[in-house]
Amino acid sequence: MARIIGGIGSSHTPTIGFAVDQGKQDDPVWAPIFEAYRPVRDWLETKRPDVLFFIYNDHVTSFFFDHYSAFTLGIGESYEAADEGGGPRNLPPVRGHGALARHIGQSMMAEEFDMSFFQSKPLDHGCLSPLSVMWPYEGGWPGQIIPLAVGVLQFPIPSARRCYKFGQALRRAIESYPEDLSVAIVATGGLSHQVHGERAGFNNPEWDREFLDLMIDEPETLADMTHARYAELGGWEGAEVIMWLVMRGAMPEHVNCLHKSYYLPSMTGIANLLLEPAGAGPETDVKAQRALIGRQLEGAEALTGTYPFTLELSVQAYRLNTYLHDMVKPEHRKLFLRDPEDSYAQAGLTEAEQTLVNNRDWAGLIHYGAIFFGLEKLAAVLGLPNAAVYAGMRGETMADFQKTRNVPGAVYSVSDIKV
Ligand SMILES: [Fe+2]
Numbered sequence: 001m002a003r004i005i006g007g008i009g010s011s012h013t014p015t016i017g018f019a020v021d022q023g024k025q026d027d028p029v030w031a032p033i034f035e036a037y038r039p040v041r042d043w044l045e046t047k048r049p050d051v052l053f054f055i056y057n058d059h060v061t062s063f064f065f066d067h068y069s070a071f072t073l074g075i076g077e078s079y080e081a082a083d084e085g086g087g088p089r090n091l092p093p094v095r096g097h098g099a100l101a102r103h104i105g106q107s108m109m110a111e112e113f114d115m116s117f118f119q120s121k122p123l124d125h126g127c128l129s130p131l132s133v134m135w136p137y138e139g140g141w142p143g144q145i146i147p148l149a150v151g152v153l154q155f156p157i158p159s160a161r162r163c164y165k166f167g168q169a170l171r172r173a174i175e176s177y178p179e180d181l182s183v184a185i186v187a188t189g190g191l192s193h194q195v196h197g198e199r200a201g202f203n204n205p206e207w208d209r210e211f212l213d214l215m216i217d218e219p220e221t222l223a224d225m226t227h228a229r230y231a232e233l234g235g236w237e238g239a240e241v242i243m244w245l246v247m248r249g250a251m252p253e254h255v256n257c258l259h260k261s262y263y264l265p266s267m268t269g270i271a272n273l274l275l276e277p278a279g280a281g282p283e284t285d286v287k288a289q290r291a292l293i294g295r296q297l298e299g300a301e302a303l304t305g306t307y308p309f310t311l312e313l314s315v316q317a318y319r320l321n322t323y324l325h326d327m328v329k330p331e332h333r334k335l336f337l338r339d340p341e342d343s344y345a346q347a348g349l350t351e352a353e354q355t356l357v358n359n360r361d362w363a364g365l366i367h368y369g370a371i372f373f374g375l376e377k378l379a380a381v382l383g384l385p386n387a388a389v390y391a392g393m394r395g396e397t398m399a400d401f402q403k404t405r406n407v408p409g410a411v412y413s414v415s416d417i418k419v
Contacts, residue, residue: 001286002100002177005047005184007247007255008040009215009273010130012056012188014084015266017129021089032263036272037133039259043274044134044142049184051097052135052145053104053170055246056126056188057152059084062118068154069116071166073108074147075101075311076119076318084124091128092137097144100177102311103293104146107173110292113166119315123147130188152189152240157227160242164223167249171281174250176289187247191262191269194235201267202235208262208269211241215273216257219248238268252281309371317369323347323357324374333381362392380415387411 016033024030061082063072077098081088108115127147135142151157158166167185174183191211194202211234214222223245230239259274300308307313314321326332326347336343344354356364357378365375372389379389391401402408 002051002174002179002181002183004171004174004250004281005049005182005276006043007251007273007275008134008184008186009212009244009247009271009275010037010040010134010186010188011190011268011270011272012126012130013268013270014125014129015268016133016270017089017125020129020132029265032265033270034133036261036263036270037130039261040134040272040274041136043258044184045136047182047184048142050143050181051100051183052131052143053148053174053183053185053250054127054131054145054188055148055150055186055243056123057240057243058124058126058149060153061124062121063149063151065154068151069149070151070158071108071113072116072118072149072151073101073105074119074121074145074149075105075117075315077315079145079147080122081128082122082124088122089128089132091132092140094123094128094131094141095144097146097181098315100174100179100181100183101146102315103177104170104173105311106293107176107289108166108169110295111169111172113169117311117314118149119318126188130186134186148246150240150243150246152243155227158242159227160225160230160245161223163242163245164219164249167246167251168282169249170246171250172284172289175284176286176293185247185250187244189243190234190238190241191271192234192238193268194231195237195267197236199235202238203264203267203269204234204238205262205264205269207233208264208271212260212262212271212273215244215248216255216260216275219245222248244273248275251275252277252279254278307366309369313369317371319348319350320353320356320365320368320370321374323349323353324370324378327374327377327381336381360392362389363395366393376414380413385411385413 019030019033025034061084074096075098076096078093078095080093081091105115105117191208192204194200227239255275256278257275259272261272263270297308356368362375375389376386379386387398387401391398394401
C-alpha cells in the first residue's frame, strides 16, 4: 500500500531556479534561499520518497485560456522543462509515476472531483523552480513525480476549502494504491506577493508568518478564508497559497513541523515548511475505496466488442491518437494523402501503427487504443463515410452494415464528402 510520509510547502518563484542555474550558493544575496532549502533537501535525501506529488500552478505557459481547468493531473510518464520565453532550463526530463497518477485520477473522479488530465505538456517554474533546489538532478532526478496543476489565475478558481477537501480525498486515493510506495506531498506557491497593477510589490511578512503557523495547527481557519481575504492579506497573486491546503488536507490532523523558514529578497516571500505526520492519520478503508473506484465500470468488461477509453489507453496510444487528431490540420492531412510514409516518419509512428493506418484496419486501430473520433477524421480525409468504419470494425461489408440500419440510405461523414 502506498503511504504519505510527509508534506512540504514551498514558494515557487522563478528566482529560486535562477539562483540554482547561476550557481549562486555562495552569493550573500541568494545564499539564504539555499540555506532555507537545505533541511528539505536533506530530508528528501534521507527519506528517499519514491514519488513526489507536486502541486503547483502553471503561469500561462503550458495551459492557456482557450481551455482552463481547476485541477489538472499529470498522468504521463515523463515531463520536460517548459520554455517560458527565453528557452527551457537545462534540466533533464522528470519521470512521472503514471500508474499511481492514473489511480489517483480514478479515485478523485469517484469522489466527485471533476478532474482534467494532461500528458506531454512541459512544466514551468511553478513546478521545476522549487523542485530543482530540493532534489539534486545531476545525472537524473532521484525519483518520480505526479504533477497537479491548479488553475488559480482565471476566476472563478477553487476555494481554499475545496483545496483542503481535495487533499483529504488525495490521501484516500494514495492509500488505496496497492503498490508499496512512499509518497511526499509538495505544495507550492506564494507567499505574499502581488505582481500586477498599482499594488504590485505588495508584501505582508507578518501575515506570511501567521499563515505558516496556521498551516501547521489551524488549517480549518485557512480553509474558511475567501480569495478576497487572502488577496487583502497577502496580495492578489499571493492568494495562490490556497494550493498549500491540498498538501495539508492530505496530512493527518496533527503534524510535527521539522522545518520552517521565511526569506523576502524581492517580490515574493520565499517560505519553506516541512511536516511529518504526528501519529496516525484518518484511516483509509482501502477495500471500500477500491470498490468505489471500480464501481462505475463494474460489469462493463462483460460487454463484448466494447473498449472503454481509459487513462491507461489514452497514455498507451497517445502518439497514434495525436496523429489521428492532427487530421484537423490541413497541412497534416495533405501530407498524409500525398506521402503517407513521410507523414508517418514525421509523427514517429511505429511499424505496427503504420500498418494499422495503411490497412485501414478499423478494428485493429480500436484494439490498439485509437479513439473512434480519430478514426472518423481519418475516414473523412480518405473520403469514406462513417459507415465504412462501422462496417470495418464489425467485419462486414458496408452494404451489409447498412442493411442493419432503419434507413439503409442514410450514409454520412463528419466532413462534406461525396457519399
Ligand atoms: Fe505562481
